[in-house]
Amino acid sequence: MTRLSDYLLPTEKQPPADAEATSHKLMVRAGLIRQLGAGMWTWLPAGWRVHERVVGIIREEIDAIGGQEMLMPVLQPAEPWRKTGRYDIDALFKLTDRKGSPLVLAMTHEEAVTFHVSQIVRSYRDLPLILYHFQVKERDEPRPRAGVLRTREFIMKDSYTFDRDQAGLEERYAMHVGAYDRIMERTGLRYYRVESDVGMMGGLGAHEYMAPCAAGEDEIALGDGYAANVEVARASADVREQDGVLIRDGEPLVIESAIEVGNIFMLGTRYSEPLDARYLDERGNELPIWMGSYGIGPARIVAAAVEQFADEHGISWPRAIAPFEVHLVAIGAPGTRERDAAEGVYRALREAGVSVVFDDRDAGPGEKFADAELLGSPLRLTVGRRALEEGSIEVQIRRGRAEAPAVLLSDDPAVLLEGLDATWPSVP
Numbered sequence: 546m547t548r549l550s551d552y553l554l555p556t557e558k559q560p561p562a563d564a565e566a567t568s569h570k571l572m573v574r575a576g577l578i579r580q581l582g583a584g585m586w587t588w589l590p591a592g593w594r595v596h597e598r599v600v601g602i603i604r605e606e607i608d609a610i611g612g613q614e615m616l617m618p619v620l621q622p623a624e625p626w627r628k629t630g631r632y633d634i635d636a637l638f639k640l641t642d643r644k645g646s647p648l649v650l651a652m653t654h655e656e657a658v659t660f661h662v663s664q665i666v667r668s669y670r671d672l673p674l675i676l677y678h679f680q681v682k683e684r685d686e687p688r689p690r691a692g693v694l695r696t697r698e699f700i701m702k703d704s705y706t707f708d709r710d711q712a713g714l715e716e717r718y719a720m721h722v723g724a725y726d727r728i729m730e731r732t733g734l735r736y737y738r739v740e741s742d743v744g745m746m747g748g749l750g751a752h753e754y755m756a757p758c759a760a761g762e763d764e765i766a767l768g769d770g771y772a773a774n775v776e777v778a779r780a781s782a783d784v785r786e787q788d789g790v791l792i793r794d795g796e797p798l799v800i801e802s803a804i805e806v807g808n809i810f811m812l813g814t815r816y817s818e819p820l821d822a823r824y825l826d827e828r829g830n831e832l833p834i835w836m837g838s839y840g841i842g843p844a845r846i847v848a849a850a851v852e853q854f855a856d857e858h859g860i861s862w863p864r865a866i867a868p869f870e871v872h873l874v875a876i877g878a879p880g881t882r883e884r885d886a887a888e889g890v891y892r893a894l895r896e897a898g899v900s901v902v903f904d905d906r907d908a909g910p911g912e913k914f915a916d917a918e919l920l921g922s923p924l925r926l927t928v929g930r931r932a933l934e935e936g937s938i939e940v941q942i943r944r945g946r947a948e949a950p951a952v953l954l955s956d957d958p959a960v961l962l963e964g965l966d967a968t969w970p971s972v973p
C-alpha cells in the first residue's frame with residue numbers, strides 16, 4: 546500500500562543548512578534519508594526501496610557468476626586484524642567487551658572470510674570459491690560528508706574469491722569485471738571502469754568503478770577509449786604533463802570529478818599468508834590460496850544516480866532503481882467523480898503489478914506536482930477533471946519533463962498496462 550496520505554515521506558522545501566552536494570540536498574528534501582549524527586544516516590521507506598533495488602541488481606549479478614551469499618559479523622575479535630597488520634589503521638573502530646577482550650567493528654571483511662576459509666578449505670578440490678555478503682561496514686572516516694556519499698556506517702556488497710593460483714584468480718577477477726559492468730549498465734548510471742592504485746589493500750592489480758558527478762572527490766582522466774584514475778594516468782609511461790595538462794598520444798586528457806562506487810582488487814596471498822589459508826595440491830604440497838576482493842556501495846550508487854540526473858525540480862531516477870515506477874496524482878476532492886476515477890486507476894495499476902505511489906493527499910495540484918518531480922519517479926500520471934472529460938490519463942516523463950502520449954482512462958489492469966507498455970520504451 547503506497548498512498549501518500551499514510552506513507553512516511555517527509556518532503557521539505559528547504560535543504561539542510563549544511564548541505565552542499567546535490568544528492569545530500571535532494572535526498573533529504575525528497576524524504577528519502579534523515580541524519581542521526583555525523584556520518585550516520587537513516588534510510589526512510591522510499592529511500593530504502595531505492596537502496597534495496599540496487600541491492601537486488603547486485604545480488605542477481607553476483608549470483609550469476611556463482612557467488613554464494615552468506616553473512617559475517619560486524620563485531621569481530623582484534624586478533625586476525627593484528628595478524629594482517631591492519632589493527633592500527635585509524636579508520637578502524639576499536640572497543641573492548643566487559644571482560645576486557647579487544648574487539649573491532651569491521652571496516653571490511655578480508656580478515657573474517659580468510660579466517661573461515663583457512664579452517665574450512667583443505668585441498669584443491671575445495672577451490673575455487675566465490676563468497677559474498679551485504680553487510681554493514683563501520684569506518685571512522687576523517688571527513689564524513691555529502692549525505693550518504695561518505696558515511697561512517699554503510700552497507701557494502703563485498704565478495705571474496707579463493708583460487709589455487711594466479712591464473713585462477715585472474716579468471717575470478719575477470720568474472721567480477723563482467724558482473725560489475727552489468728551491474729553498472731543495469732542501474733542506468735554513467736560510469737567508467739578505471740585502473741587504480743592498489744592502496745591499503747595491497748596486491749597485484751585493481752580497478753575502480755567511477756561515476757562522474759560534481760560531488761565526486763576523485764578525478765579521472767578521460768581520452769579516446771581511455772579512462773584512468775588521475776594518479777595512475779600521471780604515473781603511466783604513455784602520459785606526459787605539459788602546462789598542467791595531461792597528454793596521451795598527442796591528445797589532451799579531459800579531467801572529470803567522479804565518485805568511486807565500486808572497487809575490485811587482486812589480492813594474491815596478501816591475506817592468506819598471515820592468516821594461514823592454505824590448500825594441498827595433487828602432489829600433497831601445501832600452498833597459499835590466491836584471493837581477490839570486490840566491493841561495491843549501494844548507497845553511493847543511489848547518490849550518484851541522484852547527482853547525475855537531477856534537474857532544478859528534483860530527482861530523476863533511472864527506471865531500474867526508482868522507488869516507484871509510476872507516480873499517480875489524483876486531483877479533486879474526495880467524493881468527486883475524478884477522485885473515484887483516480888482510485889480506480891490506482892487499484893488497477895496495483896492489480897497489474899505496477900510499482901506505484903498514489904498521491905491521494907488532501908493537497909492542491911501545485912504541491913502534488915512539485916513533490917512528484919522532487920521524488921523523481923520516471924512516469925507521472927494525472928487523473929483529474931480533464932482526464933474524465935477526455936477519457937484519458939495525462940502522462941509526463943520525468944526525465945526532461947516531456948509530455949508522453951496519454952493513456953486511456955480505465956480501471957481495467959490490462960488496458961492500463963497496454964498504455965504504459967507503449968510509453969516505457971521512451972523512458973530512460
Ligand code: ATP
Nearest residue numbers: 693694695696699701805806807808840841842845
Ligand atoms: P574511498 O576511496 O571513496 O574512501 P574506499 O576505497 O575506502 O573508498 P573500499 O574500501 O574500496 O572504498 O570500499 C568499496 C566500496 O564501498 C566503495 O567503492 C564505495 O562504494 C563504498 N564505500 C566506501 N567507503 C564508503 C563510505 N564512507 N560511505 C559510503 N560508501 C562507502
Ligand code: MG
Nearest residue numbers: 744753805808
Ligand atoms: Mg578507493
